[in-house]
Amino acid sequence: MHFAVNAHLLSPVTGYRQAGVSGYIERLLRQLLPLSPTDRWTVYTSAGITPARLAATPNTTLRPSRLPTTNPLVRILWEQLCAPLLLARDRPSVLFCPLNVVPLAAPCPTVVTIHDLAFLRLPERFRPAKRRYLTLLTSLSVRRARHVITVSDFTRREVIELLHVPPEHVTAIPNGRDETLSPPEPAAVAAFRQRHALPPAFLLFVGTLEPRKNLLTLLRAYAEVRDRIKLPLIIAGGKGWLYEPIFALVDELELGEHVRFTGYVDQADLPLWYGAATASIYPSLYEGFGFPPLEAMQCGTPVITSNTTSLPEVVGDAALLIDPHDVAALAAALLRIATDPALRADLRARGLARAQHFDWHYTATATLNVLRTAAHPVP
Numbered sequence: 094m095h096f097a098v099n100a101h102l103l104s105p106v107t108g109y110r111q112a113g114v115s116g117y118i119e120r121l122l123r124q125l126l127p128l129s130p131t132d133r134w135t136v137y138t139s140a141g142i143t144p145a146r147l148a149a150t151p152n153t154t155l156r157p158s159r160l161p162t163t164n165p166l167v168r169i170l171w172e173q174l175c176a177p178l179l180l181a182r183d184r185p186s187v188l189f190c191p192l193n194v195v196p197l198a199a200p201c202p203t204v205v206t207i208h209d210l211a212f213l214r215l216p217e218r219f220r221p222a223k224r225r226y227l228t229l230l231t232s233l234s235v236r237r238a239r240h241v242i243t244v245s246d247f248t249r250r251e252v253i254e255l256l257h258v259p260p261e262h263v264t265a266i267p268n269g270r271d272e273t274l275s276p277p278e279p280a281a282v283a284a285f286r287q288r289h290a291l292p293p294a295f296l297l298f299v300g301t302l303e304p305r306k307n308l309l310t311l312l313r314a315y316a317e318v319r320d321r322i323k324l325p326l327i328i329a330g331g332k333g334w335l336y337e338p339i340f341a342l343v344d345e346l347e348l349g350e351h352v353r354f355t356g357y358v359d360q361a362d363l364p365l366w367y368g369a370a371t372a373s374i375y376p377s378l379y380e381g382f383g384f385p386p387l388e389a390m391q392c393g394t395p396v397i398t399s400n401t402t403s404l405p406e407v408v409g410d411a412a413l414l415i416d417p418h419d420v421a422a423l424a425a426a427l428l429r430i431a432t433d434p435a436l437r438a439d440l441r442a443r444g445l446a447r448a449q450h451f452d453w454h455y456t457a458t459a460t461l462n463v464l465r466t467a468a469h470p471v472p
Contacts, residue, residue: 095133096464097185097201098122101162101171102192105141113301114208116360116384117244117268118191123148124269124457135183137176139163156183169226172196186468187239189460193227195234202239204467207231209381209403210251211305218304218378220334232256239467242460244268244382245403251381264463267406268382269453273360276393276445277368285365295325296427297370297394299358299385300377303333307376307399307417309342314376314423316346322431326374329366331357367392372430372437375399376417383407387451390444395437397426407451411443 100122104115126134127150134153139162144155156179162168176196180188187202188195195203212219212227219227235241235256241263243249249265252258277285285291296315300306308328315326326348328339343352358366367373373389375398386398386408398404400414408414413430415422430437 094129094187094465094468095135095183095185096129096468097135097180097183097188098137099172099176099188099190099196100136100138100142100147101158101168103138103142105139105163113384114192116271117206117208119147120269120271120453121191121457121460124453125461126150126153128457128461133185135185137179139168169194173198187464189464190234190238193231193234195238197233197237199237202467203234203237204240204242204464205234205238206242206244207235207248207252207381208244209248209379210255211379211381213255214251215305215379218335239470240264240463242266242463245406247403247406248381264459266456266459266463267451268384268387269456270387270391270448270451271360272453274364274367274388274391277364282365282368285362286369291327291369292325294371294431295327295369296322296431297366297373297389298326298328298330298375299363299366299373299388300330300375301333302328302330302336302339304335305378306330307378308339310417310420310423311374311376312339312342312346312348312352313420314427315352316348317420317424318428318431319348319351322428324371324431326352327355327366327370328352329355329358363388364392367394370394372397374427375404376415376423377402377404378417380404386412387448390448393441393445395430395440396444397423397430408444409447409450411440411447413440 100118102114103118137156140157160167160171162171177198181200185201188199190205195205212224216224235258241258243252243265246265249263252263253260367389372395375385377399380403383404386396389396396412398412399417413426415426
């Protein structure tokens with residue numbers, strides 16, 4: 094069988110775009126390609142992606158584009174105009190598209206992964222052009238695709254409800270954990286703390302600076318308890334979009350001396366950031382999966398996160414869950430986790446155990462089964 098993958102959203106450079114979907118593509122392909130050594134794989138990428146990065150086997154061919162597809166507009170044009178021609182030439186059994194959109198004129202069956210439908214649930218959090226593009230192309234793509242994969246049961250329900258896809262055409266396959274993450278050694282944490290001039294204890298948010306991450310609520314809740322917990326708040330993540338109100342609120346609440354922005358955090362440093370933190374706070378309004386709480390649990394860091402969307406699926410009973418719209422509830426959770434060592438120890442143990450439930454090998458095996466079925470559907 095011949096499988097093709099549109100991996101143009103696999104980022105060739107370090108930055109916040111290397112997280113999220115780019116990480117999903119890389120970790121999935123590193124497991125997926127070696128699973129079927131007797132099959133052929135053609136992986137369409139932007140320039141700069143090496144076979145070693147994907148653990149590509151001899152039966153894998155990487156086809157980097159000559160176009161600058163790291164530019165979103167160019168990538169969209171490639172998907173809808175160039176990809177059908179390449180697929181007609183390469184003749185794969187099925188094309189796997191890891192984010193929302195398939196080439197509508199693809200001459201072969203397609204499978205698409207939907208990570209979330211935030212652009213439909215929270216349209217005001219997106220720039221109008223991006224919202225219109227995602228709404229139109231995602232709706233058309235799930236109709237065109239032979240099967241849809243989602244990364245959580247929550248997103249599966251969203252796809253069925255909002256995009257009207259028949260339930261039998263949607264399969265939930267959870268993401269895996271990053272095997273490189275684990276509780277760091279105390280000596281490494283101490284050296285990291287000194288190198289970055291970090292205090293002995295602090296609260297940590299990890300994620301892209303964008304509206305749905307709900308940093309405005311976090312800042313307001315933190316302002317309510319700052320004088321009682323006496324812990325700084327460190328916000329670690331690259332600037333996404335519509336992030337200006339975050340910095341404006343820091344000034345308005347006079348939090349400049351208490352809130353620190355690190356910018357994008359390199360993946361290699363993540364365990365040290367989590368290991369140095371007292372707790373990880375992730376009050377997101379909407380997640381199709383939610384990697385940061387899983388990463389924090391892997392590193393033994395207690396977690397506060399939202400009680401909505403997919404996040405309860407990820408953390409189970411291993412985190413404090415709060416209503417992300419309730420400033421007072423989040424403030425109370427911050428106070429509780431900052432002042433209760435026994436609670437933190439319990440959440441650490443529960444989180445480490447919970448994280449073991451998520452495995453990329455399982456994700457890849459289940460994805461391969463969907464691809465095979467899509468190529469040769471049962472009548």
